[in-house]
Amino acid sequence: MLENPVITTGPKSAPATLDDVAKMAKVSPITVSRVINRPELVSEKTQKKVRNAIRKTGYVPNMLAGALVSQRSRLIIVVVPNIANRAFVDTITQLGQRLATARYQLLLSQSDLAHSSEAELIDAILARRPDGIVLTRQLQSPEARDKLIARGIPVVETWELTQDPIDTVVGFSHEAAGQAMAEHIIARGHRRVSLVWSDDARATRRRQACVDTLRAACVEVVACELEAVPVNMGNGREAMARLLAAKVPMDAVICSIDLLAQGVMAEAQANGLRVPQDLAVMGFGNLEFAAHTHPRLSTVNVDGGRIGLRTAELLLQRIEGRLGRREQVEDVGFSLVVREST
Template identity: 35%
Template sequence: MQDHTIPVEALDSVDRIPAAEAAEIAPAKVRIEEVARRASVSTITVSRALRKPGMVSEKTRARVDEAVRATGFTLNPHASALRSGKSNIVTIFVSSTHSQQYLQAADAFSAIIEEAGYEVVLARTSYSFTREIRLMRTLQQMRPAAAFITGVLEQELNRAMFRRLDIPVVESWAHAGQPIDMLVGVSNTDGARAVARLLAERGYKAPAIVTRVSGRGRIRREAFEAECRALGLPPVESVELAAVESMEDGRAALSELLSRGRKIDAVFCANDLLACGALLEARALGLRVPGDLALVGFGDNDLMRELAPGLTTVAPDPVSIGRRAGEMLAARLAGDVLSEPAVCLPLQLKLRGSC
């Protein structure tokens, strides 16, 4: 089911390198003229040998390569991007570097996109709309070839800025109705509803939720609360956080829930770090899991499996998300037209001892 709560935003033959090409030289201390002098060729021949080696003879390439090694000279891809309007850089917007799933997706994506001849740059948004804006202003200068986002852009201002970049973009981790360009999503709504049904089926009658206040956290909370109402369960107690940075956030959230004095017998933590922290806090308080309190998470990092009694969780497949995003972007960068620019991958509910 769609996550409806996300808002909708040739070469010159003269013996002198053109000024625009000369601007490609990165190190100020090593000029292309020095490479040309050592190789006994013209500057334009150096440029051709480095950027289009098929245009020069093997013997000339060897002399240029030797001169480059001797001087440490390199071409500046960012200056080339300014001249040509594009680069070979693909940017990954990672919502949080604390998330094992996002890093697994980034790794799978990178393997595909690097094989296609591109280089990857990682940018951390920290779930911040302000950081998104700053990063996009930086991207306007870098002129990347494409971008992959572990999430979806919610603010229309940020969406509009991305559209103006006019590059292929893949969003992910939500089933948004109107992606900027392409999407590899999962249904947070379906995942949260499945948790509510599981708790009801297993006899829990006083559920609570801990989540982020915005983005996918909000989607999960709204879907969980709606399904609990439909199942005839009492109003869901909740703790909403501005950000999730460590397991300590989960410990503090569970402590707050319990301090309110209302009976709860199950907690849906809409983030792995929160669930792990909640389990540690429950242990510290002498609560039995699941005897006194059931816990369910969302994400399925390694700790979910290793912390006894094992945490039940909603599990996307981050490797499949990253790989599919990489394949879609590589195809678009090669000039292909995608027949399916938006896909929704399945979620699994992995049952373990905490529920």
């Protein structure tokens, strides 16, 4: 009976070092370090030589060691409630691209920012020693806010305006957006309006402003269907089915987001209603599909890409000391996109 063969392997090669790269490129180790960390100080010819040597040796820079020397981690952490939320895609894309040009890495942290766990989340984030933090939703816990303020780390709160910012803000007024949605429906002559709405804090502020504006114009809010986040098109169809089953007398439906509006339109049309002749439908967010529904969806556009770019610019200014804490609250505004659904 043959014995199982013993398989041996040779000694593993040690990972390439900065000195290995310097020797292959025939430059000093300091030059290699500059190409990695401050390429603007090195000629393009030398950069090319060093990068070729890095590629051939397989050298991977030790960012932790660099952080110990520079006292910067070159890490930015972005907290999002749900990575599937389409509203944040353009913001994160532009934010990441601009930060990359400044040699910063983006790390996404998904959290619903529940009040009870906010302080724990902030502790976990701060333990990674980021150079900056981007919040896509306001913190509700005073303890969590105090931790960020005490640490002094640059923070940008996005996608809304706040009266009591932690640091820097890039956003828009949800109250003004809700008012504008109502004013558009009023101008179209509708008098009995239903709402299909998500129940998060921002949407609630839009809804309250919308309702106040409708009632001030003596427009009746005949029904309000609230949906737990995250929402989808199916939630909109189900909400509309309930309204139709209850025979709610309505001539318009305003929705907190385009996904719900798409579902509302689909269910209305499936039941023989014409949009907008029998029922006007309005959304919020100007998501990509809104221009391709039938009829095309009236909505509110928020420039998420601009929010991301301005967030990156202001965050870099804060990190570099060119902008002080709480010195900038930037309102990027919004715009109505009027299409055939209203």
